[in-house]
Amino acid sequence: MSTQFDVALPRDIPADIQVLSGSLSDLDDGSWVDVLTHEEHDRRASFRNEARRRLFTLGRLVLRQHLGERLDLDPAQVPISIHESGRLVLDAGGVRGRPGAQSSHLQISLAHSGERAIAASGNRPLGVDIEIMKPRTERLLDYITHADERPLLGLLAPTAHEQLHAVWTIKEAVLKGSGTGLRTGPRHLRITARNPVPTAAMATSPKNWRLAAVQDTGGQTWNGIYHFSDDYAVAVAWG
């Protein structure tokens, strides 16, 4: 049985940004076999770790189903390529002329963790991240934050555990959206005071999304939303 669901986003974020989430049980009916491309099957087979293999498979399944629906294409036919940085790219040339052609410039992002995967797309640079919330060493917070940011952490969430996962997912979503991945250490991104607390609209938004703003190393400010649910932290960031 599919557990995939469109993630309800606050109504005051750009309408072109859409998100789909799924769980490992989505693989049970075997339909993924016909959805993944040859290259994706090869990549899947290259993972020695079964858990990693399953998460990779789920990620591609969720991404393809999300884009298939959005572009009115068979999920197996969605033309996805990988930029040399590792960022996933929708091949606009492969979509042009199809029913969903107006969406051919979509930017896409994917994340997986624990038993879940999440895919996002929109008409602007964007990134998504999901992390299972498990105990982590306190040193991780030092690794991903700059001293200037620490006074703001209490505005992001009440507990250190939640703060860590909020910062982690927000910054990783920005790193993915900007396409730099690990090449930019998370400490070099700055959570700024702009909108770190939920506005009234956000507090009543589905899943209690909260707003955050992050400045990247080029000085560009990214908007981010994040929430916690069922032991997972999720963030979406757009520039």
Ligand SMILES: CC(C)(COP(=O)(O)OP(=O)(O)OC[C@H]1O[C@@H](n2cnc3c(N)ncnc32)[C@H](O)[C@@H]1OP(=O)(O)O)[C@@H](O)C(=O)NCCC(=O)NCCS
């Ligand atoms: C890209 C990156 C951010 C992925 O992080 P991850 O936690 O290993 O994995 P996620 O599930 O969140 O994301 C994986 C997906 O990101 C995408 N991705 C890979 N490289 C990317 C890049 N340079 N830019 C954007 N997306 C990228 C891929 O689609 C990948 O999925 P796939 O391998 O199944 O195709 C990784 O390269 C990285 O640098 N991770 C560590 C960053 C870090 O220090 N985080 C600590 C807190 S900020």
